[in-house]
Amino acid sequence: METAASPDNPIEQVAVVSSRLLRLLEVPRHGSYRDDAGDARDYRDFVEALGVAVYTTDAHGVITSYNTAAAELWGREPEIGKDLWCGSWKIYHLDGVTPMPHDQCPMAICLKEERPVRGIEAIAERPDGSRIYFRPFPTPLYDDVGKLAGAVNILVDVTESKQAELASVHLTAIVHSSDDAIISKDLDGVIQSWNPGAERIFGYTADEVIGRSIRLIIPAERQHEEDAVLARIRKGEYVEPFETVRRRKDGSEVDVSLSVSPIRNRAGEVVGASKIAHDVTERKHAESLIRYQKEALEMVTQQAPLGEVLDFMVRAIEGHSRSGMTAAIHLLNAAGTHFVSAVAPSLPEAYGDATEGLAVDSRSGPCCDAVLSAQPVSTVDVAQDRRWPQFAEFALPCGVRAGLSVPIFASRGDVVGTFAIYYREPREISPEDEALIGVVTRTVALAIERRQAEEALRESEDRFQQAARGARLGAWEWDLDQKLVWTESLQEIYGYGPEEFPGTIQAFTERLHPEDRESAFELVNRAVDERSELDFEARIILPSGEVRWLQSRGQLVFRADGAPERMVGVSMDITERKQAEEAARTAIEQSIAMKDQFLGLVSHELRTPITTILGNALILLRRNDKLQEDTRRQALSDVANEAERLQRIIENLLLLTRIDVDEHVDAEPLRLQPLIAQTVEALRLRNPRRNVEVSHDEELPIVQGQSELLALVIENLITNADKYSPPESNIEVLVQANGRDDVEVCIRDYGIGLDESDIEQVFTPFYRSARAKSQAKGIGLGLAVCKRVMEAQGGSIRAVARPDGGSDFIFNVKRYREDDE
Amino acid sequence: VAAAASQSPPRVLVIDDDQALLRMLRLSMASEGLEVETARDGVEGLKRLDANPFDVVVLDLQMPRMDGRTFFHEIATRDHPPEIVILSAYGAEQAKRELKVAAAVPKPFDPDDLIATVRRVAARKATSNTN
Numbered sequence: 027m028e029t030a031a032s033p034d035n036p037i038e039q040v041a042v043v044s045s046r047l048l049r050l051l052e053v054p055r056h057g058s059y060r061d062d063a064g065d066a067r068d069y070r071d072f073v074e075a076l077g078v079a080v081y082t083t084d085a086h087g088v089i090t091s092y093n094t095a096a097a098e099l100w101g102r103e104p105e106i107g108k109d110l111w112c113g114s115w116k117i118y119h120l121d122g123v124t125p126m127p128h129d130q131c132p133m134a135i136c137l138k139e140e141r142p143v144r145g146i147e148a149i150a151e152r153p154d155g156s157r158i159y160f161r162p163f164p165t166p167l168y169d170d171v172g173k174l175a176g177a178v179n180i181l182v183d184v185t186e187s188k189q190a191e192l193a194s195v196h197l198t199a200i201v202h203s204s205d206d207a208i209i210s211k212d213l214d215g216v217i218q219s220w221n222p223g224a225e226r227i228f229g230y231t232a233d234e235v236i237g238r239s240i241r242l243i244i245p246a247e248r249q250h251e252e253d254a255v256l257a258r259i260r261k262g263e264y265v266e267p268f269e270t271v272r273r274r275k276d277g278s279e280v281d282v283s284l285s286v287s288p289i290r291n292r293a294g295e296v297v298g299a300s301k302i303a304h305d306v307t308e309r310k311h312a313e314s315l316i317r318y319q320k321e322a323l324e325m326v327t328q329q330a331p332l333g334e335v336l337d338f339m340v341r342a343i344e345g346h347s348r349s350g351m352t353a354a355i356h357l358l359n360a361a362g363t364h365f366v367s368a369v370a371p372s373l374p375e376a377y378g379d380a381t382e383g384l385a386v387d388s389r390s391g392p393c394c395d396a397v398l399s400a401q402p403v404s405t406v407d408v409a410q411d412r413r414w415p416q417f418a419e420f421a422l423p424c425g426v427r428a429g430l431s432v433p434i435f436a437s438r439g440d441v442v443g444t445f446a447i448y449y450r451e452p453r454e455i456s457p458e459d460e461a462l463i464g465v466v467t468r469t470v471a472l473a474i475e476r477r478q479a480e481e482a483l484r485e486s487e488d489r490f491q492q493a494a495r496g497a498r499l500g501a502w503e504w505d506l507d508q509k510l511v512w513t514e515s516l517q518e519i520y521g522y523g524p525e526e527f528p529g530t531i532q533a534f535t536e537r538l539h540p541e542d543r544e545s546a547f548e549l550v551n552r553a554v555d556e557r558s559e560l561d562f563e564a565r566i567i568l569p570s571g572e573v574r575w576l577q578s579r580g581q582l583v584f585r586a587d588g589a590p591e592r593m594v595g596v597s598m599d600i601t602e603r604k605q606a607e608e609a610a611r612t613a614i615e616q617s618i619a620m621k622d623q624f625l626g627l628v629s630h631e632l633r634t635p636i637t638t639i640l641g642n643a644l645i646l647l648r649r650n651d652k653l654q655e656d657t658r659r660q661a662l663s664d665v666a667n668e669a670e671r672l673q674r675i676i677e678n679l680l681l682l683t684r685i686d687v688d689e690h691v692d693a694e695p696l697r698l699q700p701l702i703a704q705t706v707e708a709l710r711l712r713n714p715r716r717n718v719e720v721s722h723d724e725e726l727p728i729v730q731g732q733s734e735l736l737a738l739v740i741e742n743l744i745t746n747a748d749k750y751s752p753p754e755s756n757i758e759v760l761v762q763a764n765g766r767d768d769v770e771v772c773i774r775d776y777g778i779g780l781d782e783s784d785i786e787q788v789f790t791p792f793y794r795s796a797r798a799k800s801q802a803k804g805i806g807l808g809l810a811v812c813k814r815v816m817e818a819q820g821g822s823i824r825a826v827a828r829p830d831g832g833s834d835f836i837f838n839v840k841r842y843r844e845d846d847e
Numbered sequence: 848v849a850a851a852a853s854q855s856p857p858r859v860l861v862i863d864d865d866q867a868l869l870r871m872l873r874l875s876m877a878s879e880g881l882e883v884e885t886a887r888d889g890v891e892g893l894k895r896l897d898a899n900p901f902d903v904v905v906l907d908l909q910m911p912r913m914d915g916r917t918f919f920h921e922i923a924t925r926d927h928p929p930e931i932v933i934l935s936a937y938g939a940e941q942a943k944r945e946l947k948v949a950a951a952v953p954k955p956f957d958p959d960d961l962i963a964t965v966r967r968v969a970a971r972k973a974t975s976n977t978n
Contacts, residue, residue: 641872801911
């Protein structure tokens with residue numbers, strides 16, 4: 027601010043006029059003017075009327091007068107005739123810190139040096155602490171003889187202009203030091219000012235651009251933005267910050283955030299615009315990295331194959347890096363001993379070929395070292411690096427000259443792979459790339475780990491599914507309304523193909539057997555109402571028409587407020603169990619029926635001979651003397667035969683219950699011919715009309731068995747043949763050696779014969795063929811006993827239905843061998 | 848009436864598949880003065896009935912070819928069917944109730960008891976016929 031003592035300065039004029047006036051008014055030499063003098067009063071009125079602070083001192087600096095404005099400026103009323111130099115409480119230099127002693131203030135200088143002092147400004151501090159910037163105009167006063175009489179000082183309050191000046195200085199400093207570009211332009215877009223920030227961001231110096239159009243830094247395709255901006259500015263509107271692209275001097279583009287405000291003159295007219303451009307390149311850069319990571323994580327969430335996710339990450343950071351590096355991700359096997367796959371889309375195939383399947387060995391390369399040390403490993407020049415002699419061999423042709431390998435850690439802390447960045451030329455690792463890889467590696471680790479967890483889960487689910495399929499078991503979840511979720515295995519049980527089950531309760535109902543629907547729903551509703559466990563069995567009908575039994579168990583799941591929310595459970599195909607139960611029930615029923623039948627048969631078979639024996643015995647007792655001799659003999663003979671018959675039946679029954687299927691009886695060497703002969707003779711006695719023919723090899727080997735048992739078999743078979751063939755037909759007994767081990771006995775009749783179905787069952791206890799039932803009485807015990815007896819002796823028995831009618835019952839007996847004993 | 852019945856001995860047909868039993872029954876009944884014929888199954892029994900009238904048939908239930916029940920139903924529709932006395936080793940009483948026959952005798956039995964039963968049944972039949 028100009029402070030020169032120019033005669034044009036109105037304050038200066040006031041000072042001069044005032045000093046002259048004082049002189050004219052004959053200011054008393056001793057520094058006080060006469061208060062009774064009318065002139066003095068006139069002066070005081072004049073000074074008060076001036077409105078500026080005025081005071082006077084005598085030649086020694088003692089304040090002799092001051093006006094109201096001066097007292098206001100000082101914030102105090104100094105003591106006339108006592109206070110020296112200045113009425114201020116405290117005075118500071120303009121820096122606001124250095125105190126200015128009163129005896130060095132401009133007034134003091136003026137008196138001591140007897141000259142007007144101009145151009146010094148100072149700060150007066152009031153007792154209340156407030157400060158006033160003031161400019162003093164101290165002027166010496168002389169008496170008539172020209173001797174210094176004192177001085178008059180006019181203090182001009184410059185606080186407001188001083189503050190404005192300071193603000194302007196600050197503003198300039200701010201504009202100058204701002205990182206942002208601050209540019210002003212006129213309404214035609216001509217650049218008026220250009221700060222160093224603008225120089226830095228756009229590359230032009232102020233000299234180069236001031237006076238040129240702002241359109242210089244606007245890319246062709248964004249020129250319309252300036253039209254819009256200027257249109258708004260002309261209307262006096264502020265342009266909200268917007269992000270755009272501007273062009274640097276070197277032609278490259280820079281992302282900026284712009285805000286533009288109108289500049290007005292004192293009259294308030296818009297005369298131009300100030301524009302602040304903030305460089306958002308770094309922020310955009312950082313944002314794009316976040317975006318890549320977000321995208322990668324989304325891919326992971328959407329279960330994209332891991333290879334795709336990693337490929338995306340590698341390409342993303344290659345695009346993101348400003349160093350032109352290439353990147354690669356290597357995955358380790360579970361044991362951490364080998365690299366199993368490499369994702370390196372920008373590197374030659376040879377790189378992947380060389381690294382896939384590579385054993386982790388400290389001499390192989392930086393990635394191996396990174397795995398082994400669990401630390402980042404870098405090299406500034408592969409060609410010069412002595413650590414990995416073989417690495418350079420394949421790395422250099424792949425364009426790998428320098429690089430950094432960072433281990434990828436799973437959350438448990440083990441290394442699951444490495445992330446590598448490479449440069450084509452020898453160089454230090456870019457700190458930006460290093461930071462980048464640090465950030466991205468965490469995302470990659472997450473992707474890998476998530477995938478591994480998913481695979482593990484899928485495997486365990488697969489195993490469960492397989493187990494569930496094997497067990498014909500499936501799980502379900504019902505929302506207590508219409509929605510039903512079934513596991514795949516359950517859908518299979520219900521006969522739904524993949525994707526066929528619509529997931530509704532309706533679909534379940536449709537498959538239910540109509541007879542079971544009502545009871546099933548009653549049970550389900552009861553479980554929900556009573557909050558009890560659900561357990562029911564119901565039939566379902568598959569699309570093929572097949573009916574299957576399912577057992578379902580379910581349990582309610584409750585919400586936090588205690589209300590039932592859904593029901594979860596399992597269903598199991600129990601068809602086989604049901605069938606087994608059914609079969610068991612049938613078997614039991616049959617065995618009960620068989621027992622009744624057995625009792626009936628046994629009673630009949632036992633009681634009939636007893637009746638004959640008892641009846642004959644009673645007749646002989648009571649009427650012996652009246653009977654004819656031959657009648658008596660017949661009766662006695664019947665008694666004997668029937669007693670034998672009883673004996674045979676009892677023997678068979680006992681044998682059947684005594685000999686189990688797997689039981690073996692002691693065998694002894696014996697000959698078959700006598701046994702056969704005895705049995706045939708016994709039959710001849712019982713039924714003299716029956717013709718039995720026995721034929722056998724001349725030399726029959728000795729067999730091993732128990733004679734009583736074999737006799738029973740022969741007797742049973744011959745008795746059967748007698749029972750089930752016409753009285754006049756022959757019975758043949760054929761005995762021959764069968765191979766080296768056996769002797770075969772065939773009892774042949776020409777009787778009722780056997781059906782194919784009989785062959786199967788004829789040896790089952792109590793089984794009697796339809797033909798046999800119509801032919802003769804019996805309990806179906808004989809053949810069953812034969813079979814057990816033969817098997818217990820290590821032999822066998824079978825039945826053959828001959829085409830000419832009649833049956834062959836053939837049993838094999840083991841030949842006797844001495845070494846068997 | 849009772850005198851008339853005693854004047855002509857009851858004619859009895861015994862049907863059983865057991866030869867020895869038949870011999871024993873024929874012997875005991877004949878020695879007590881009954882007129883006895885025997886048959887070995889239902890088929891043979893029907894032939895005998897066709898040939899001669901009988902007052903009482905002593906019928907075994909379990910027989911081959913035609914069993915006692917079938918035989919019973921065969922003769923039930925005839926005019927003046929004979930009275931039936933069932934012989935059975937198992938379930939004689941039940942069969943009596945079921946078939947509503949005159950009497951049932953479980954095996955084994957004292958032949959004199961059977962003869963007494965046959966006489967009683969024959970006498971009742973004679974009475975009902977005369978009335």
